[in-house]
Amino acid sequence: MLKKVDILMTGVGGQGVIMASDILTTAALATGYDVKKTDSLGMAQRGGSVTSHVRIGEKVFSPMIPPGGADFLVSYERLEAVRSLALLRPDGIAIVDSVAVTPLSVTIDGYHYPSIDEVRESLSAITQRAYVLPAMEMATKLGNPRASSVLCLGFLSVFLELPEQSWFDEIRRHLPSRLHDVNLAAFNAGVEAAQQSRKDEGE
Amino acid sequence: MKQLLSGNEAIARGAYHAGVQVASAYPGTPSTEILENMAGYEDVYAEWSTNEKVAMEVGLGAATGGVRALVSMKHVGLNVAADAFFGASNVGVRGGLVVVCADDPGMHSSQNEQDNRHYARFAKVPMLEPSNSQEAYSIMAPAFSLSEELDSPIMVRTTTRISHAKSVVDVNGDRPELGPPPPFIHSPSKYVMVPSYARPRHPLAEQRILRAAQLFEEFPFNEVIWGDRKLGIISAGVAYQYAREAFPQASFLKLVTTYPLPQQLIRSFAAEVETLLVVEELDPFMEEIIKSMGIAVEGKSMFPITGELNTHIVLQGAMKANLISGTQQGAAATTPTSKPLPPRPPLLCPGCPHRGAAYVLSRLRFGPKGSIPQAKVGGRKGKEWHIATSDIGCYTLMVYSPLFAIDSCVCMGASITLAHGLEKAGVAEKTVSVLGDSTFMHTGIPGLVNMVYNRSHSTVIILDNQTTAMTGHQGHPASGRSAKNEQAPKVDMAELARGIGVKDVNVISAFNLKEIEETIRRCTANDEPSVIVVQGPCPLYERISGTAFRVNEERCNGCKLCLDIGCPAITFDGDKAYIVPPMCVGESCSLCVQVCARKAIEKESD
Numbered sequence: 103m104l105k106k107v108d109i110l111m112t113g114v115g116g117q118g119v120i121m122a123s124d125i126l127t128t129a130a131l132a133t134g135y136d137v138k139k140t141d142s143l144g145m146a147q148r149g150g151s152v153t154s155h156v157r158i159g160e161k162v163f164s165p166m167i168p169p170g171g172a173d174f175l176v177s178y179e180r181l182e183a184v185r186s187l188a189l190l191r192p193d194g195i196a197i198v199d200s201v202a203v204t205p206l207s208v209t210i211d212g213y214h215y216p217s218i219d220e221v222r223e224s225l226s227a228i229t230q231r232a233y234v235l236p237a238m239e240m241a242t243k244l245g246n247p248r249a250s251s252v253l254c255l256g257f258l259s260v261f262l263e264l265p266e267q268s269w270f271d272e273i274r275r276h277l278p279s280r281l282h283d284v285n286l287a288a289f290n291a292g293v294e295a296a297q298q299s300r301k302d303e304g305e
Numbered sequence: 306m307k308q309l310l311s312g313n314e315a316i317a318r319g320a321y322h323a324g325v326q327v328a329s330a331y332p333g334t335p336s337t338e339i340l341e342n343m344a345g346y347e348d349v350y351a352e353w354s355t356n357e358k359v360a361m362e363v364g365l366g367a368a369t370g371g372v373r374a375l376v377s378m379k380h381v382g383l384n385v386a387a388d389a390f391f392g393a394s395n396v397g398v399r400g401g402l403v404v405v406c407a408d409d410p411g412m413h414s415s416q417n418e419q420d421n422r423h424y425a426r427f428a429k430v431p432m433l434e435p436s437n438s439q440e441a442y443s444i445m446a447p448a449f450s451l452s453e454e455l456d457s458p459i460m461v462r463t464t465t466r467i468s469h470a471k472s473v474v475d476v477n478g479d480r481p482e483l484g485p486p487p488p489f490i491h492s493p494s495k496y497v498m499v500p501s502y503a504r505p506r507h508p509l510a511e512q513r514i515l516r517a518a519q520l521f522e523e524f525p526f527n528e529v530i531w532g533d534r535k536l537g538i539i540s541a542g543v544a545y546q547y548a549r550e551a552f553p554q555a556s557f558l559k560l561v562t563t564y565p566l567p568q569q570l571i572r573s574f575a576a577e578v579e580t581l582l583v584v585e586e587l588d589p590f591m592e593e594i595i596k597s598m599g600i601a602v603e604g605k606s607m608f609p610i611t612g613e614l615n616t617h618i619v620l621q622g623a624m625k626a627n628l629i630s631g632t633q634q635g636a637a638a639t640t641p642t643s644k645p646l647p648p649r650p651p652l653l654c655p656g657c658p659h660r661g662a663a664y665v666l667s668r669l670r671f672g673p674k675g676s677i678p679q680a681k682v683g684g685r686k687g688k689e690w691h692i693a694t695s696d697i698g699c700y701t702l703m704v705y706s707p708l709f710a711i712d713s714c715v716c717m718g719a720s721i722t723l724a725h726g727l728e729k730a731g732v733a734e735k736t737v738s739v740l741g742d743s744t745f746m747h748t749g750i751p752g753l754v755n756m757v758y759n760r761s762h763s764t765v766i767i768l769d770n771q772t773t774a775m776t777g778h779q780g781h782p783a784s785g786r787s788a789k790n791e792q793a794p795k796v797d798m799a800e801l802a803r804g805i806g807v808k809d810v811n812v813i814s815a816f817n818l819k820e821i822e823e824t825i826r827r828c829t830a831n832d833e834p835s836v837i838v839v840q841g842p843c844p845l846y847e848r849i850s851g852t853a854f855r856v857n858e859e860r861c862n863g864c865k866l867c868l869d870i871g872c873p874a875i876t877f878d879g880d881k882a883y884i885v886p887p888m889c890v891g892e893s894c895s896l897c898v899q900v901c902a903r904k905a906i907e908k909e910s911d
């Protein structure tokens with residue numbers, strides 16, 4: 103039996119954060135665990151920050167992950183990873199797409215957008231288990247940049263004890279059939295990237 | 306069958322299985338998906354009503370006819386529907402009538418965080434509050450039975466974390482067989498509220514609250530969970546989930562019936578525990594009633610009255626009150642970077658038809674004075690500024706940088722009327738009011754009628770994107786589309802304005818800056834009320850895409866004029882503008898092309 107697992111997913115409106123967390127949550131449900139999820143999207147369709155809390159366990163009460171409580175942080179954009187870091191538990195696992203989506207506050211109001219090194223530094227203050235990968239770039243090479251959301255799920259899946267089949271079933275159920283192939287390929291690419299990272303760590 | 310459902314989906318499913326035949330609503334986060342789900346059932350009549358008052362009356366009409374009806378809205382919607390809600394409480398029902406109100410503590414997408422539980426008490430309407438999706442599903446059938454038994458509407462109150470959070474539901478009911486409605490019963494003493502018939506209804510309402518309190522003593526979804534009896538907690542809704550997680554050892558009285566409260570149940574629970582707490586979001590609603598019963602209880606002395614609660618906040622409150630000791634683990638409270646993180650607020654999308662009018666207004670010096678550098682508004686010092694009263698919708702986002710185009714957003718419909726009030730107060734600045742098509746239909750029309758009747762000189766700008774965009778693209782009476790996504794009769798807003806008596810009515814394109822500017826200049830210069838309908842489709846709803854524009858780097862001199870339209874697709878790459886290809890919608894918009902003084906933004910093929 104899987105112990106309690108809290109996963110925070112974050113990104114920018116339109117990146118598919120909510121769909122990815124729906125896939126994760128239903129994949130977990132299929133295994134008989136109790137699950138809850140809640141999204142903070144404010145008016146997110148309009149390009150704002152989006153976060154989704156997913157909680158899996160024998161019995162889940164609050165749908166929200168407490169600060170410092172997330173076992174995993176999956177972020178589809180690097181600034182949003184830093185913004186949500188306070189929710190990650192010390193030495194939790196962070197999976198971060200290195201892609202930058204520059205907000206207007208940077209272009210117009212002169213805010214500083216964190217460099218990739220600054221992002222790594224912020225992550226390392228909380229955890230030594232941060233994986234920063236070019237997920238969007240990888241998904242683009244596979245044929246669809248938007249498949250990065252499923253690619254990161256593949257990466258995450260290596261750390262969770264959910265049966266592979268329920269991932270595949272839910273990806274198919276949540277996406278139109280013309281997108282199945284590219285997303286299944288993206289999932290597998292995520293799995294491989296995670297296995298490679300773990301191997302590298304082992305060495 | 307176990308399914309993962311949001312609270313809103315569960316409410317709709319529960320209502321469907323309870324035999325609801327009519328569902329009416331006006332969209333509003335976090336309640337919108339209830340009607341969207343009801344509209345998916347073929348054998349339910351479901352409509353987007355013009356506003357919440359209309360929705361409430363439609364539901365009451367159906368219930369009066371003997372069928373079960375569901376009305377749903379966000380918390381502030383009940384302000385609009387309050388007259389009808391009190392009316393429904395007064396006359397009672399025949400078929401069950403359940404009113405779902407979704408509150409928004411924390412104001413995720415609302416203008417306030419009023420606590421609608423007060424409405425239940427105020428209107429003498431029994432209230433139920435689910436604490437997860439399972440309860441949201443399961444209490445619907447009992448809610449309708451109670452409504453019929455008590456001859457009263459029933460209020461079901463949710464909050465954002467109930468309506469939008471997903472959890473596991475055992476969907477164990479089914480839709481009953483339903484015949485045609487029973488014959489109408491003419492009953493003036495019940496439905497015609499002249500004073501002589503209304504007087505006897507008041508004692509009936511008082512009696513039904515007493516009766517409900519009795520029934521609620523045995524209500525199957527109220528639950529006592531015994532743990533350590535040193536600490537007993539009374540809670541409801543999602544606050545119960547936070548409290549359960551924060552105090553795993555304590556005893557709990559979880560209430561689903563939160564008005565009227567089951568007083569015997571509370572007394573016997575209180576008698577068994579040493580310290581009694583109420584954990585509830587927003588106002589001390591249960592706490593005050595329990596205190597008035599003479600029971601010692603704490604609540605708001607520990608937990609905040611504003612904003613959402615969560616497990617962390619509940620624990621912190623308890624620690625501060627020395628109720629529990631120890632330090633809380635986790636909580637890396639600060640963001641571990643030295644520089645402030647760039648905010649990412651919601652924005653007008655690339656291709657949004659509201660952007661052109663917003664840009665023109667800010668260039669014509671409408672909006673808060675001083676927000677925009679003088680140089681950008683062609684401003685010699687001392688030039689006059691003007692006032693733009695706005696309303697609620699996507700266009701409210703034009704309050705942000707770099708547009709800064711509006712001065713107010715109070716409640717739906719309050720754009721036209723505030724402008725009129727300003728003018729009648731003798732305020733010297735010119736005024737325009739700005740509102741969306743759905744908002745104009747909702748409560749804008751009476752304001753326009755008032756303007757004409759009372760001889761206003763102001764200008765009303767209706768931003769017509771043919772949908773209710775902010776809440777997720779629902780139909781409305783001027784959209785030509787029904788809740789079931791079928792074609793529907795379409796109100797012609799320009800004709801409507803003419804019918805009201807406005808002589809200066811203009812219908813213009815949302816993507817022609819020159820035309821927008823000329824029209825606003827002319828309308829605000831003349832001495833009569835005027836209406837400008839600015840038409841352009843919502844690119845999200847219509848899924849508009851096109852070949853992206855591109856910056857000619859030789860011509861671009863880095864002047865940043867193009868940034869003034871606040872388009873998220875335009876960024877700066879070094880000292881030249883750069884248009885992010887997948888974000889730009891291309892020719893259907895072209896505002897950036899129109900503002901670029903050096904003709905540096907061009908089509909891909911140029």
Ligand SMILES: Cc1ncc(C[n+]2csc(CCOP(=O)(O)OP(=O)(O)O)c2C)c(N)n1
Nearest residue numbers: 333382697698699741742743744773774775
């Ligand atoms: C009384 C009330 N009901 C519902 C809402 C939720 N709400 C916010 S904006 C909006 C309508 C927006 O539609 P429209 O005016 O057409 O503007 P758009 O978002 O399409 O630009 C609604 C329904 C509210 N704030 N107040």
